Amino acid sequence: MAKSPAANSGGSNEYVTLTDHSTGKSHDFPLMPGSTGPKVINIGKLYGQTGHFTYDPGFTCTGACESKLTYIDGEAGILMHKGYMIEDLAEHSDYMELCYMLLNDDLPNKAEKAEFVKIITEHSMIHEQLKTFYDGFRRGAHPMAIMCGVVGALSAFYPDSIDILDPVQRKITAHRLVAKMPTIGAMAYKYSIGQPFIYPRNDLTYAENFLHMMFAVPAAEYPVNPVVAKAMDRIFLLHADHEQNASTSTVRLAGSTGANPFASVAAGIAALWGPAHGGANEAVINMLAEIGTPDRIPEYVDKAKDPEDEFRLFGFGHRVYKNYDPRAKVLQESCHEVLNALGIEHEPLLDIAVQLEEMALKDEYFIEKKLFPNVDFYSGIILKAIGMPTTMFTVLFAIARTIGWIAQWKEMIEDPTQKLGRPRQLYTGATERSVVALHKR
Numbered sequence: 121m122a123k124s125p126a127a128n129s130g131g132s133n134e135y136v137t138l139t140d141h142s143t144g145k146s147h148d149f150p151l152m153p154g155s156t157g158p159k160v161i162n163i164g165k166l167y168g169q170t171g172h173f174t175y176d177p178g179f180t181c182t183g184a185c186e187s188k189l190t191y192i193d194g195e196a197g198i199l200m201h202k203g204y205m206i207e208d209l210a211e212h213s214d215y216m217e218l219c220y221m222l223l224n225d226d227l228p229n230k231a232e233k234a235e236f237v238k239i240i241t242e243h244s245m246i247h248e249q250l251k252t253f254y255d256g257f258r259r260g261a262h263p264m265a266i267m268c269g270v271v272g273a274l275s276a277f278y279p280d281s282i283d284i285l286d287p288v289q290r291k292i293t294a295h296r297l298v299a300k301m302p303t304i305g306a307m308a309y310k311y312s313i314g315q316p317f318i319y320p321r322n323d324l325t326y327a328e329n330f331l332h333m334m335f336a337v338p339a340a341e342y343p344v345n346p347v348v349a350k351a352m353d354r355i356f357l358l359h360a361d362h363e364q365n366a367s368t369s370t371v372r373l374a375g376s377t378g379a380n381p382f383a384s385v386a387a388g389i390a391a392l393w394g395p396a397h398g399g400a401n402e403a404v405i406n407m408l409a410e411i412g413t414p415d416r417i418p419e420y421v422d423k424a425k426d427p428e429d430e431f432r433l434f435g436f437g438h439r440v441y442k443n444y445d446p447r448a449k450v451l452q453e454s455c456h457e458v459l460n461a462l463g464i465e466h467e468p469l470l471d472i473a474v475q476l477e478e479m480a481l482k483d484e485y486f487i488e489k490k491l492f493p494n495v496d497f498y499s500g501i502i503l504k505a506i507g508m509p510t511t512m513f514t515v516l517f518a519i520a521r522t523i524g525w526i527a528q529w530k531e532m533i534e535d536p537t538q539k540l541g542r543p544r545q546l547y548t549g550a551t552e553r554s555v556v557a558l559h560k561r
Contacts, residue, residue, distance in 0.1 A: 136161050140170055156191060173544045179364075185372065186535070189222060189527055190363045197443030197492075201361065202226070210450045215356040215520075216240065216326055219298055222361060222527035223291075237326075243299035244320035244329065246307075247277040254311045263308035263515045264393045270304050271297075272386035282380040284533055293381045294526045301522045302326065305515045306333035312511070327353035330519070335507065347461035348506050351454045355499055358447040359517055361524030363440070367391040367398065371525045372532050373541040381529055388525045389518050398521075401496035402513040403434040405504055408469045408476075417476050425485045435473075435497030436480060442490040451498035458502050470501050 134151040147169045150162040160183045167173055176182045191200045199206040202221055209218060213227065220228045220236045228236060253273060257266050274296075275282050281292040307317050310333075318333045328344045331352060336342035362368070371388040375381070392398035411420050423431040438445055459467055477493050480486045503513055532538050 134159075138170070140172075145170075157193065167544075173546075175546050179369075184364060184369065184541070185532065185538070187363070187528070187531060189531060190361045190524075192363050192440050194438070194440040194442050197441055197446050199362070199446050206358065206446050207450060210354055210357055213357070215353045215360065218357050218360050219523045222523055223294055223530070239295050240299045240326065241320075241322050241329075243296050244303055244322075246300050246303050250277060250304075251307075251317065254307060257311065259312070259314060261312060263305065263312050263511055264389070264518070266308035266311060267305055267515055267518060268386055268389045268393070270308070271301075271389060272383055274300075274382040275380045278382070282382065284375075284378065284380065287534075290381070290530055290533065294530060297381065297385060297526050298523050301519045302330040303333060305512070305519050306330060308515060309334060309509070309512050325349065325353070327356065331506075334512075345461055347457055351458045351502055351506075354450065354454050355502065355516070356520040358450060358495060358499075359520035361521070361527065365397065365439075366394070367521065368525060368528050371529050375529045375532055376538060376541040381526060384529055385522060385525050388521070392518055392521065393514060398514040398517045400434055400494075401500040401503070401517070402510045404473075404496050404500040405469065405510055405513075407434045408472050408500075411472055411476070413468075414472055414475045417472065417479055421476075421479060421483065433476075433480070433491070435500070436486065436493055437489070437491040438494045441492065441494065444492040445494040447495035448493045448497055451495060451502065455498045455502050455505075458505050462505060464505060467501070467505065469504065473497065473501055 135148045136151055137146050137148050139146045147166075149166065151159050152162050153159045163174060174182070189202065192198065201209065201218065202225075204213075204221075204227070216237050217227050217233060219240075220233065250270065250273075253270060254266065257269070278293075278296060281289040281296065283289045303320050310317050316338055318336045318338075320329050320333060324332055324344070327349045331344050331349060332342050364372075367388040370391040371384045374387040375384040379387075395403055411417060420431065420433070423429045424433040455470065459465075459470065477497070480491065480493070486492075500513065503516065504510075508516065
């Protein structure tokens with residue numbers, strides 16, 4: 121493959137030359153630069169020019185779209201939203217501001233933020249008939265199963281905002297999804313444990329409202345701890361968007377068919393449910409509980425390094441990050457703040473987590489494999505400390521990621537080059553053969 125200047129390559133002044141050694145023919149493909157990060161080869165005409173497709177299981181080297189929302193540099197441990205580093209956003213901004221920015225051009229000023237928060241707050245209630253929809257689920261149903269079904273049904277309750285070609289309706293739907301998701305998630309939890317639903321309150325912040333709907337009961341108020349609310353807001357912010365991950369790609373793929381945004385986001389929720397994606401922080405808690413005591417850490421580290429052992433350490437390593445997950449650094453600080461605020465002087469799982477982290481960061485195996493702690497490592501500890509049941513961990517992730525899903529969907533719909541998603545395959549099945557009549561088989 122050679123890189124050369126090109127006279128006309130779709131806006132790029134470079135192209136790559138690919139040579140098919142079976143035919144001896146060479147073909148030029150534009151090299152497209154991004155605003156930051158590596159350049160990409162535009163292979164949109166590869167099949168037409170060569171008769172070949174690319175083969176990339178898991179899409180690890182394939183850019184399926186162009187986006188201005190989020191940038192990740194896994195080698196350097198960088199996560200950036202529209203030019204703002206995630207650490208800077210976590211320190212100086214909040215989840216509502218990030219939501220506004222992902223739907224607009226930049227962070228809001230004071231008046232813009234106040235108006236946006238007012239809109240989201242006023243959309244936080246759900247259609248009253250949706251309450252009866254919950255009754256169709258078995259009492260002990262997993263909250264993610266309920267959430268997936270309820271979100272998928274929203275288009276039946278809000279048909280006035282599903283015209284994907286109307287920018288006003290797209291905006292209304294984005295606001296509705298961000299606003300209603302905490303209510304839907306909290307109601308899924310309340311239904312699963314047999315408690316009455318708690319309505320949202322307009323005097324509470326986004327994070328406070330979710331905590332109140334989760335833990336309050338009609339017989340008693342739930343005083344929201346401001347430190348816990350801040351940690352919850354930070355968890356929402358850190359999970360808001362993460363480039364073209366499995367669930368986001370699912371939302372884009374579903375949306376490319378013209379499916380309404382409620383259905384597309386429901387598809388994203390289903391993809392997020394997988395333990396390899398959104399369920400990892402729940403797996404961290406289960407893993408730490410299995411280890412049990414700090415003195416057993418070396419035993420489990422050895423098990424993790426043994427290729428013959430099925431045990432794996434959850435919360436370490438990442439599909440993209442080959443460095444310390446920047447979100448983990450933020451949550452490490454929040455973790456201790458929450459434990460101190462709640463008066464938890466000794467949390468066995470945290471003790472195991474801290475010692476496990478220290479050991480892994482010094483172990484040559486983990487260093488060589490670049491298995492650094494990720495965001496799931498500490499988020500699970502925080503959620504457990506505030507009393508969040510493990511069945512709600514992925515639901516909370518879905519609430520936070522909704523803004524990313526709808527912003528990515530909106531960007532795709534507004535992209536004039538967007539097409540119906542249709543990956544190809546490498547077929548390795550049987551070649552053509554004749555059907556033998558049933559009586560001769």
